[in-house]
Amino acid sequence: MINIAVLGYGTIGSGVVEVIDTNGESIAERAGDEINVKYVLDLRDFPGSPVENKIVHDYDVILNDPDIKVVVEVMGGVEPAHTFVKNALLKGKSVATSNKALVAKHGAELLQVAKDNGANFLFEASVGGGIPIIRPLYSSFTADKILEITGILNGTTNYMLTKMANQGLEFDDVLKQAQDLGYAEKDPTADVGGFDACRKIAILTSLMCGKQVDFEDIYTEGITDISAVDFKYAKVINKSIKLFATTRQLETGSPQGSGIVSMVSPVLIGPEHPLFAVNDVFNAVFVKGNVLGDTMLYGSGAGKLPTASAVVSDVIDLIKHFKSNIKMGWSPDKLTLLDRKMIEHGYFVRVKGTIGERIEAVEKAFGKVIFIEAPGVEGEFAFITSNMPETDYDKRIADIPDVIKMIRIEEHGR
């Protein structure tokens, strides 16, 4: 019997206990041994719950129990999670976590501490919930140079954008709906500001390039400025608006220089893009390898049981690897990202006034563009530019008065 401890009895923590309870038999077969939740660490008590007698309030009980071989950290937040996880690893206990903030900030360090102490550190659930993406990156796509990872990595914003597209609602109204349904938190900043997606793409990018990518270095733009009018235009040009977290390897010899660029921002995509039909709270990750070509992994990006399923699959993997190191190739060397303004996009631009008034200024700045008018939208128009680096766009747009906003366009297979 393998004894484990679960740190935090919130949504994910109770999910982990439920999954082990529900599928105990098949899990034991795959792990080669029965898994027993010996302790649950939480500040609260849970009288009458299945873990009533397992609750401890003092982490040292867990840390000092040599019976505990695996610690599951599902508390969230950087501290005290970081201290707890590090101390477990220092004692040779392996750790599985769903905590993206912890992994983005301290992943490389914790992998090293794990290795130095004969333990392992896994975090499949930290990105994409139940979607297998971390493990494929270090165990399936290993023959490839990864050229691109693009994800819809935040379920809350994807739900909101889907509702806005389908029902013509404004941002504030769908946010309220999402909060009422429990899809968005009272303070929605982490989701709608793109910061959750930013931490997740930082983790994927670190695994992709084998170095530490600091999430603070990734340009991050949320969806708070996306409005019902944007979707009216999107409908005219048969595109959808998605929040993309994207990292690209610019190859040696490309005009923008070689290196890695990464950013989080809303984009317009067409039906030819593999992520076009990813709707509601679902997440998906598109991966392009230099020999593999295009792959896409899709599923439930959050939610109690899908996330718990990923955590428990990590626990099983930790048990299978008690005697060996699981190599992820994520070193603490810091990677300096290229300026994301070197990435080429087309740009969708909304401008006040009429096409007649502005056509000269627009064509002088951008050459030939596609002009768009949307039914029911008055006093403005929009245009789409050809592809160019954003530095270029910035220079050209400066000559156009009364610009309302710009949204980047992602063309698949460009």
Place this chain on the structure above:
Amino acid sequence: MINIAVLGYGTIGSGVVEVIDTNGESIAERAGDEINVKYVLDLRDFPGSPVENKIVHDYDVILNDPDIKVVVEVMGGVEPAHTFVKNALLKGKSVATSNKALVAKHGAELLQVAKDNGANFLFEASVGGGIPIIRPLYSSFTADKILEITGILNGTTNYMLTKMANQGLEFDDVLKQAQDLGYAEKDPTADVGGFDACRKIAILTSLMCGKQVDFEDIYTEGITDISAVDFKYAKVINKSIKLFATTRQLETGSPQGSGIVSMVSPVLIGPEHPLFAVNDVFNAVFVKGNVLGDTMLYGSGAGKLPTASAVVSDVIDLIKHFKSNIKMGWSPDKLTLLDRKMIEHGYFVRVKGTIGERIEAVEKAFGKVIFIEAPGVEGEFAFITSNMPETDYDKRIADIPDVIKMIRIEEHGR
């Protein structure tokens, strides 16, 4: 340096050599050692090719060279591949293969031989080409009871069905196109008859349930009877026709009894199905777990480099696991499948004559149905039944004269 041998220098074999050559540096980093292709076994010589000096015609050279730690089998076919692979494993050499026929027939045996001789046997490329599906089944979805695996597993037929849908062409015409493009073989039976997809779903089903599922036991219906007229009706009801390979776990207490059902057949699916938009030569696998929920993995199901990428990722994994057994949980115990006629479907049925002439007979047999007429289709009509087991359908349809054909309807989330 790790020396490997490649058996067969056809499309995949030359792809394996090319991938190792192209990405050698990053592959060495992930494997922890450089990989060197020491021998290529083929009956032919390849003067002027990069493997000119590595070609051997006698397998014993490879088998008796203690330097060879890993054998890559990409010859295809059951024999002599089976004998070659088994003998390599008996000598403690690990094996990676892309050979679905071999794995479907002898997978359980070869995994056992590998284990008994301190070696490993991997076959990621045997299903879904570059899509990671085998490894996720034994290393990512381990916390779940898998309730369903449904795949579009054959690129040739998916290409053909996509062309028929988009261009209104007949089966014979798109087959000729596919042959001209090299997507279909001269003798297309294995693809269009569903036999390729059948072997692949047999492998996935064996991994899903941990027992040997014989592909001969899986009901297999190909796409040779699908016609342009079927697509005319499909268009009217906004559905697409896909060749599905599908396995379901019927849970204890379900009216059909508990157990596993598996079949390969063309189906009609609507836009709500995650596999609806999988077009051209792409493959995808939908997996439903009891805690994970719905997941979908999508990518290039065939092709030289995507398949070779999967083979080489297996080689890297074999090297990382020289000292440990990779447990897949596929025992040689044979699983008896439930009668697939117990699965419930709705049925799309084409009948000669007019609705007026037949309405009484149809409604007497099936109760309320949905009648369909398609523009440009004369002298016949179609109807869609409610959901029922196929045993039930068989009894009821017997009372209706002049039935042209039936296609099953898959509703997602039913």
